[in-house]
Amino acid sequence: MSTATETQRKAPAGERVADWADGRLGIYGLAKANMRKIFPDHWSFMLGEICLYSFIIIILTGVYLTLFFHPSMNEVVYHGSYEPMQGIRMSEAYASTLDISFDVRGGLLVRQIHHWAAVIFLAGMFVHMFRVFFTGAYRKPREINWLFGFLLFVLGMFTGFTGYSLPDDLLSGTGVRFTQGAILSMPIVGTYISMFLFGGEFPGTDIIARFYSIHILLLPGIMLGLVVGHLILVFFHKHTQFAGPGKTNKNVVGMPLLPVYMAKAGGFFFLVFGFISVIAAIATINPIWALGPYRPDQVSTGAQPDWYMGFAEGFVRVMPGWEINLWGHTLVLGVLIPLVLFGVVLAALALYPFIESWITGDKREHHILDRPRNAPTRTGLGVAWVTIYFVMLIGGGNDIWATHFHMSLNAISWFVRIAFFVGPVLAFVVTRRICLGLQRRDKEKVLHGRESGTIKRLPHGEFVEIHEPLSPEQLHTLTAHEQYKPIEIGPTVDENGVERKPSALQKLRARLSKSYYGENNQIAKPTAEEYKEITSGHGHH
Amino acid sequence: MSSQQIPEENLPVEQGTAHGAVEGAGDPFADPGLPAHKPRIQDIDERAANRSERAVALMFTLSMLATVGFIASYVIFPVDQIVYIWPFGHVSALNFSLGLTLGLALFLIGAGAVHWARTLMSDVEVADDRHAIEATPEVKAKVLADFADGARESALGRRKLIRNTMFGALALVPLSGVVLLRDLGPLPEKKLRKTLWAKGKQLVNMNTMEPLRPEDVVVGSLTFAMPEGLEEDAHDFQSQIAKAALMIIRIEPDNIKDKREREWAHEGIVAFSKICTHVGCPISLYEQQTHHVLCPCHQSTFDLSDGARVIFGPAGHALPQLRIGVNSEGNLEALGDFEEPVGPAFWERG
Numbered sequence: 001m002s003t004a005t006e007t008q009r010k011a012p013a014g015e016r017v018a019d020w021a022d023g024r025l026g027i028y029g030l031a032k033a034n035m036r037k038i039f040p041d042h043w044s045f046m047l048g049e050i051c052l053y054s055f056i057i058i059i060l061t062g063v064y065l066t067l068f069f070h071p072s073m074n075e076v077v078y079h080g081s082y083e084p085m086q087g088i089r090m091s092e093a094y095a096s097t098l099d100i101s102f103d104v105r106g107g108l109l110v111r112q113i114h115h116w117a118a119v120i121f122l123a124g125m126f127v128h129m130f131r132v133f134f135t136g137a138y139r140k141p142r143e144i145n146w147l148f149g150f151l152l153f154v155l156g157m158f159t160g161f162t163g164y165s166l167p168d169d170l171l172s173g174t175g176v177r178f179t180q181g182a183i184l185s186m187p188i189v190g191t192y193i194s195m196f197l198f199g200g201e202f203p204g205t206d207i208i209a210r211f212y213s214i215h216i217l218l219l220p221g222i223m224l225g226l227v228v229g230h231l232i233l234v235f236f237h238k239h240t241q242f243a244g245p246g247k248t249n250k251n252v253v254g255m256p257l258l259p260v261y262m263a264k265a266g267g268f269f270f271l272v273f274g275f276i277s278v279i280a281a282i283a284t285i286n287p288i289w290a291l292g293p294y295r296p297d298q299v300s301t302g303a304q305p306d307w308y309m310g311f312a313e314g315f316v317r318v319m320p321g322w323e324i325n326l327w328g329h330t331l332v333l334g335v336l337i338p339l340v341l342f343g344v345v346l347a348a349l350a351l352y353p354f355i356e357s358w359i360t361g362d363k364r365e366h367h368i369l370d371r372p373r374n375a376p377t378r379t380g381l382g383v384a385w386v387t388i389y390f391v392m393l394i395g396g397g398n399d400i401w402a403t404h405f406h407m408s409l410n411a412i413s414w415f416v417r418i419a420f421f422v423g424p425v426l427a428f429v430v431t432r433r434i435c436l437g438l439q440r441r442d443k444e445k446v447l448h449g450r451e452s453g454t455i456k457r458l459p460h461g462e463f464v465e466i467h468e469p470l471s472p473e474q475l476h477t478l479t480a481h482e483q484y485k486p487i488e489i490g491p492t493v494d495e496n497g498v499e500r501k502p503s504a505l506q507k508l509r510a511r512l513s514k515s516y517y518g519e520n521n522q523i524a525k526p527t528a529e530e531y532k533e534i535t536s537g538h539g540h541h
Numbered sequence: 542m543s544s545q546q547i548p549e550e551n552l553p554v555e556q557g558t559a560h561g562a563v564e565g566a567g568d569p570f571a572d573p574g575l576p577a578h579k580p581r582i583q584d585i586d587e588r589a590a591n592r593s594e595r596a597v598a599l600m601f602t603l604s605m606l607a608t609v610g611f612i613a614s615y616v617i618f619p620v621d622q623i624v625y626i627w628p629f630g631h632v633s634a635l636n637f638s639l640g641l642t643l644g645l646a647l648f649l650i651g652a653g654a655v656h657w658a659r660t661l662m663s664d665v666e667v668a669d670d671r672h673a674i675e676a677t678p679e680v681k682a683k684v685l686a687d688f689a690d691g692a693r694e695s696a697l698g699r700r701k702l703i704r705n706t707m708f709g710a711l712a713l714v715p716l717s718g719v720v721l722l723r724d725l726g727p728l729p730e731k732k733l734r735k736t737l738w739a740k741g742k743q744l745v746n747m748n749t750m751e752p753l754r755p756e757d758v759v760v761g762s763l764t765f766a767m768p769e770g771l772e773e774d775a776h777d778f779q780s781q782i783a784k785a786a787l788m789i790i791r792i793e794p795d796n797i798k799d800k801r802e803r804e805w806a807h808e809g810i811v812a813f814s815k816i817c818t819h820v821g822c823p824i825s826l827y828e829q830q831t832h833h834v835l836c837p838c839h840q841s842t843f844d845l846s847d848g849a850r851v852i853f854g855p856a857g858h859a860l861p862q863l864r865i866g867v868n869s870e871g872n873l874e875a876l877g878d879f880e881e882p883v884g885p886a887f888w889e890r891g
């Protein structure tokens with residue numbers, strides 16, 4: 001028979017399955033575009049992977065936990081195997097968490113992996129987000145992916161909060177109370193939202209069941225959609241890369257998805273999962289059995305939320321207790337202002353890419369990452385933001401600081417209040433200085449070469465250090481960054497002699513542009529002429 | 542804003558193309574192109590490559606052993622066995638062994654895969670082209686034309702009646718969903734103003750569950766009390782205690798600075814709400830010398846000898862006081878409910 005049908009009959013099983021799928025899903029077309037897709041390599045590109053993998057680990061362990069957890073506030077008397085709690089009244093939620101920890105074999109491990117993975121997930125997103133920020137990876141065309149990521153971070157905070165509230169232990173119940181008190185502070189709607197959320201007065205008997213559906217269904221469902229969207233966009237935009245020889249804004253240099261990136265990324269999943277499992281084996285997290293069940297009239301001292309909520313906690317702790325009573329109403333500024341500031345500080349981060357692109361007026365695509373030093377104002381603003389965040393984390397743990405370092409609470413509160421205003425300004429100024437210094441050093445290196453450490457004596461007795469010229473690769477890398485010119489408002493009289501008045505917005509933009517790209521705010525790159533003059537000058541020595 | 546175009550010359554030359562071929566060989570900063578691939582030892586020495594292969598296989602094999610160890614631990618260790626392991630202290634043997642074996646089993650797969658990728662898979666860097674995200678003008682024109690056709694055929698622009706009623710219907714239909722949320726909870730009404738306290742209700746000591754008598758309250762001690770009749774197994778116990786919990790202390794009447802506080806006390810025994818007026822934590826720390834109480838949540842401090850006013854921290858107003866007296870049996874009783882809402886402030890509080 002013909003050889004064509006001969007080979008067709010002999011097609012290996014895998015290929016036949018793929019053929020079947022291709023006829024229905026068109027997988028060959030997809031694979032053609034993606035199987036050998038190029039991914040650039042840089043350690044900081046792994047941060048997003050850590051987020052992705054801890055998210056998967058959270059889902060896997062979370063599903064397991066739902067098999068044993070009872071999201072109910074029915075009161076039961078405990079008779080499980082944890083002796084100290086025998087005969088104590090508690091909610092079913094708390095009792096079932098004790099069961100997971102002490103009666104289900106491996107249950108404690110899965111609980112701890114779930115919680116550790118959540119802590120790492122949020123820390124991972126925080127660091128990943130700032131790698132994206134400081135390298136300018138959020139610029140066109142990636143603004144939407146920045147927003148997706150930002151939403152993931154914020155939703156992650158709330159998923160974490162609803163999650164650690166589920167066991168209904170004394171610590172987390174206190175956190176829920178705190179949230180309810182904050183909700184009450186909202187003008188007009190506060191008491192209504194509180195009643196609707198809790199199904200009546202605090203704590204009622206509904207909140208655990210409601211948090212449960214929010215924690216395991218609503219928020220993770222949205223987040224899963226966002227993660228998928230996030231990754232599709234990473235594929236679609238192709239990954240960014242740092243400047244270097246052979247790398248342009250029009251290409252992407254790296255290694256193919258199959259096999260290298262798949263092996264590395266796939267392997268990295270197992271590394272992250274293994275690492276978290278080991279931590280869960282050796283480090284206890286959230287030992288709810290040591291805290292006891294929640295009672296609204298009892299509390300443990302040194303109550304602390306998970307780290308990612310500490311920033312919100314800080315605002316609430318250091319705010320003076322202002323209350324305005326007028327016309328039979330109370331404006332609870334002492335709680336409301338922290339609530340609003342929390343939102344404003346986060347929103348600033350979400351909006352930054354749009355503000356920057358308005359200032360630069362740059363509508364082009366950017367696939368080459370900035371080194372943070374080459375964008376001093378952006379880097380300064382980023383560090384200022386991080387400073388606020390950490391100042392508030394300190395505020396959130398003010399009692400811990402006070403007891404560990406024998407300081408007065410009052411002193412810490414005042415430190416945090418002042419640092420909230422002064423800290424970011426200082427951080428901005430210092431960071432920008434450092435960036436400019438580093439830019440100057442780069443320029444020196446390009447023009448005069450690298451200090452070799454070897455000292456030479458010139459014929460007339462002078463000692464000079466020999467500078468090694470840089471390789472063409474290094475010269476290119478150090479001069480490949482973009483430099484904007486500040487926007488001028490332009491002549492106030494147009495060609496026809498008609499007076500043109502710049503709008504307030506235009507003026508603002510020109511001022512901002514100057515503070516980003518004005519003469520003293522970036523170091524002009526060395527030009528080819530400068531370089532040639534100096535290198536030929538060396539010859540005369 | 543966006544109409545204000547930036548003159549082209551303000552924008553820098555595009556990154557990475559700044560020193561393209563156009564500027565010619567004279568440019569010292571020109572892109573020299575992708576560096577040549579540097580072979581690894583495994584690329585040139587077959588023995589080194591074989592060593593890498595064995596290392597990867599060893600890791601995968603150890604991972605298998607670790608999984609066997611996981612199953613063995615699951616079977617061997619009782620769920621309640623506690624062991625001492627340096628430096629971690631007393632830990633659950635089961636949790637410790639399961640976590641370590643699972644961790645190793647996973648980690649070794651990862652380490653094997655990464656080692657394999659780094660030593661044996663090609664590490665030649667290649668370049669792929671990027672294509673503009675934006676559509677070409679032709680594509681855009683085609684899409685706009687198609688859309689205009691579709692819009693025209695729908696006659697949505699022309700038949701205003703259809704358009705407006707459709708928008709109306711679509712705008713209204715989600716209201717049903719909103720209405721369905723109404724039964725999430727009751728309206729606030731006066732619920733936050735009332736507690737279980739009422740005239741004649743005795744104060745029950747939360748330690749002994751017995752009615753509290755004046756002689757039980759000694760100077761320097763802090764006693765917690767709740768209203769008589771509130772049972773721990775009542776369905777609304779948690780919500781009631783969240784408002785009704787009391788703090789009782791005794792102060793020499795002469796040391797009470799606030800006049801109303803002295804009047805509402807019984808021979809120096811004062812009863813204050815235990816619920817912090819900041820965001821509602823229960824207050825638990827009492828400083829005998831100064832009669833200050835401290836909320837452990839955000840450190841608001843109240844002076845119980847001076848109307849429980851705030852002397853430190855983020856709370857916005859004093860703790861409400863309950864007016865108490867003694868009944869015919871000699872037990873402490875409330876002379877009414879709190880005169881103001883307990884706990885955190887809210888809009889309708891006034």
Ligand code: HEM
Pocket residue numbers: 044045046047048049051052053055125126128129132137138142145146147148149150151152153227230234238239240
């Ligand atoms: C569930 C959480 C997240 C997951 C699973 C995730 C995953 C990833 C992965 C795997 C990448 C590619 C590798 C990399 O650049 O690191 C990526 C890129 C990116 N991520 Fe995320 N990320 C998450 C959260 C965030 C957050 C919080 C932000 C910022 C607000 C963000 C913004 C971005 C942007 C703009 C890119 C494209 C950057 C580029 O191509 O260089 N992501 N993400």
Ligand code: FES
Pocket residue numbers: 817818819820821822836837838839840841854855856
């Ligand atoms: S709840 Fe008491 S100080 Fe915040």
